[in-house]
Amino acid sequence: MKKNLIFLALAITALLPKKAEAQKSAIDNCILEKEAMSHFRYLASDELMGRDAARPEIDIAARYVSEQFWKYGAKAISDNYFQSVPFRLSAPPSSGTLKLGSEELTQGQTILVLDGKSLEGSYEMVVAGYGLEEDLAGKDISGKILVVRVGGPEKMGPSQLFAAGRKKLALAQEKGAIALIEMYNLPTTPWTLLTNYLNKPQMTLAQGESQEAGIPYIWAKDLDGALIKAIDKGSAAKATVAITGKVNKSFNGKNVIGVIEGTDPKLKEEYVMLSAHYDHIGVGSPNAEGDTIYNGARDNAVGTVAIINAAKFFAEHPPKRSILLCAWTAEEKGLLGSAYFSEHPLVPLNKIIYNLNIDNGGYNNTEIITVIGLGRTSADHYIKEAVSAYGLETTADPSPEQGLYDRSDNVNFAKKGIPAPTFSLGFTAFDAEIMKYYHQAADEVDSFDLDYAMKYWKSYLLTAQKIANAEDKPIWEAGDKYEEAGKALYGTE
8 A cells, every 4th residue: 555655656746747848838839929929019019109098099909909819719708808997187287376375386396286177266274184084083174175295104105195195085075175285295206206207197097976077186395394384383274276277088998808717617716817007108208219109018018918828828728717817008007907907896806816917117137037026925936937947037026115016006906915926027126228118219029039028928827827727726925914905805814
């Protein structure tokens, strides 16, 4: 009996390398270079004008992705492959001033009108901490301007500031405020950088049933906190506002969603979500060569092609668990497409056991894959095995101070409790090589190492296959800040 067990163990051990080689061979035979490059070249072509989520060419890109899902055999969850995402586009006012006592603030210099209607007149102000529900308890803000500190008590990254601001704005409007002013005093992001970035059209998700413009939402420069203190002490009881020429537009964007059913009678009820954003930043200032189209090959056509490749491979080789294919819109506008899906999922979130997201700024090392979130879930060994199979090494985030984990679509699902790392091109630092292409017109397929692209795509598929066939579901590592959310989502308290 003992000899038989030893023989069986040896036989299984001998089969493992063959099984791994068979998995790799299946991917190698399925993902053909010219076919994959054709997707890459088209999505990063000049004809798509940089895939700005507010430009009409984004719909062409969405249609292209959906057609590949259909061609390869991924199924639509509903009538088609699109999830409609309601957006509002808010352009800066033609002129804007805000007078607080003796201080006069000007649009684009010391204030930024981020959203809302035009407004003129003098109004009483109420100061209320960070503008959270508990800060507003017992305060009458109806018909008044609500003045609060930007962000919240905890440290927040840029995307979190905007998310917090949208919640405050909805709350202020619900309670009858005439406008919301957030006093900006954070040293982490210079005010000049904000004015360069925010003094232009901004997109947000439409709030509630209405997509119409609401009350004005304003950021005011108050780096030393003197203004908000003066208002709170009553030295500037009223604000005189003159915001004119505010432009607001409502329209719908598209997430592209497909699904491939798993083969296991039980495990097919669970999903491994493979995701990447397909938008980029569109058309901008000309570079030295006069190029104005920001093609976004690295960010993130390469990731979108990975999802298209996944549609082909998993339709031909379905794993035990189902595969959920997600191409997000408006990541560059504030992670909006993925945020909408996380609040309006097309499958139950507690059935999504893992999200292997893709986002990129660029690469400076073609011998590695950089995983943002490595070390945070129990699936790391699958990633390392798959990456190693293609002669590459797996490395963790080299620049944790940049807060990259919380700056991509994966964070919208991590916050819900879903283990969600980002599978990125290899980089060791935010150096000149990265910045040469990051959000630049130079980010084109012609400047991409195509041999590396093939290894990147294939190692991504092998990682997904291993996780989709694994016996155990990935979980957060003990102590991770999203561990409790995961326990709540999956009922594993």
